[in-house]
Amino acid sequence: xxxxxxxxxxxxxxxxxxxxxxxxxxxxxxxxxxxxxxxxxxxxxxxxxxxxxxxxxxxxxxxxxxxxxxxxxxxxxxxxxxxxxxxxxxxxxxxxxxxxxxxxxxxxxxxxxxxxxxxxxxxxxxxxxxxxxxxxxxxxxxxxxxxxxxxxxxxxxxxxxxxxxxxxxxxxxxxxxxxxxxxxxxxxxxxxxxxxxxxxxxxxxxxxxxxxxxxxxxxxxxxxxxxxxxxxxxxxxxxxxxxxxxxxxxxxxxxxxxxxxxxxxxxxxxxxxxxxxxxxxxxxxxxxxxxxxxxxxxxxxxxxxxxxxxxxxxxxxxxxxxxxxxxxxxxxxxxxxxxxxxxxxxxxxxxxxxxxxxxxxxxxxxxxxxxxxxxxxxxxxxxxxxxxxxxxxxxxxxxxxxxxx
Ligand code: AMP
Ligand code: MG
Numbered sequence: 001x002x003x004x005x006x007x008x009x010x011x012x013x014x015x016x017x018x019x020x021x022x023x024x025x026x027x028x029x030x031x032x033x034x035x036x037x038x039x040x041x042x043x044x045x046x047x048x049x050x051x052x053x054x055x056x057x058x059x060x061x062x063x064x065x066x067x068x069x070x071x072x073x074x075x076x077x078x079x080x081x082x083x084x085x086x087x088x089x090x091x092x093x094x095x096x097x098x099x100x101x102x103x104x105x106x107x108x109x110x111x112x113x114x115x116x117x118x119x120x121x122x123x124x125x126x127x128x129x130x131x132x133x134x135x136x137x138x139x140x141x142x143x144x145x146x147x148x149x150x151x152x153x154x155x156x157x158x159x160x161x162x163x164x165x166x167x168x169x170x171x172x173x174x175x176x177x178x179x180x181x182x183x184x185x186x187x188x189x190x191x192x193x194x195x196x197x198x199x200x201x202x203x204x205x206x207x208x209x210x211x212x213x214x215x216x217x218x219x220x221x222x223x224x225x226x227x228x229x230x231x232x233x234x235x236x237x238x239x240x241x242x243x244x245x246x247x248x249x250x251x252x253x254x255x256x257x258x259x260x261x262x263x264x265x266x267x268x269x270x271x272x273x274x275x276x277x278x279x280x281x282x283x284x285x286x287x288x289x290x291x292x293x294x295x296x297x298x299x300x301x302x303x304x305x306x307x308x309x310x311x312x313x314x315x316x317x318x319x320x321x322x323x324x325x326x327x328x329x330x331x332x333x334x335x336x337x338x339x340x341x342x343x344x345x346x347x348x349x350x351x352x353x354x355x356x357x358x359x360x361x362x363x364x365x366x367x368x369x370x371x372x373x374x375x376x377x378x379x380x381x382x383x384x385x386x387x388x389x390x391x392x393x394x395x396x397x398x399x400x401x402x403x404x405x
Contacts, residue, residue, distance in 0.1 A: 036092075044105055070089035172237045237292055337369065338387065
């Protein structure tokens, strides 16, 4: 059983720092939107009854009085049988109840001839027609993304209450690990996982706390774990297999962390530990770079999204068709790397040639994780598979929009 994950608490943040956060309470509209009746077009504000009989053969001449432009002085009230020059977004004068678009008029000195009737309300964006002050604007659990940010800003809402961002410690383990840019003596490798996982965490919206890699020794891993437990969540990487230099199990036990499980039936990524220590989630993922990324994405990220307050933390796969066949040993669900493209109404996915769990080059350009069922030994070209779109998503060199000139 996976331990439960839930938000750590709430805080109020300025709107400018709220992007990507999840609201922890419903937000009510502070203002009517639009805040005042305004014109949707460039033209003339009129009384609809004055122009009711207007037509190409029966123009109605109105005396031109004043002007209303967006951000300009407020127009005075409109007298009967007059028109006010008006521009898009400008406030409607009192007394006016319709706009005649510029194209349906002819300017004659200080008069305007109206060539088309305009019924009440025409071309007016009425006050509160989108939302009334006090109405629910956004619900708790909504992630503040571009649209939500614009909406909140348009409402002059300066601060929002959001769930706290968990601080997530990343503890790599391995004598062989070196920092980026280090001189790599024989037998050593760059701790590439910490750079990848740091960005995966940042993208989710949690605060990454990358720690120096711990060497493969019980005391070193134990004390690094104790330090990591300052954070709200601890993710250890590597050292969870059954080799003689895999001390993460023992270090967990020495600290008093009791995992609810150590293994999951997926490929890549069999060794995986979920535990709680003093209420804090402690998660051990494999060190293998592919396993680390894949297990993080499919198993760890949804837990962190729950902690962020996301009511829909699980990514949903979409069906795609395999372009080639694939043979495998059945038994575990396999998360294969693929490149998805669109062809007509179909989503096609090509598995990358190297599916070994150590091969980082096989991750370049990957935009799909393909979920292969545990019991299948052979998949055929054209077969439908569940696909999680990932990373940069679907892209192409040209699009429908290129044709809109
Ligand atoms: P482990 O899970 O510690 O047995 O490591 C499995 C494989 O992943 C080994 O080849 C390690 O060298 C490699 N590895 C472990 N941790 C990292 C890391 N942080 N970055 C890159 N490779 C790693
Ligand atoms: Mg190791």
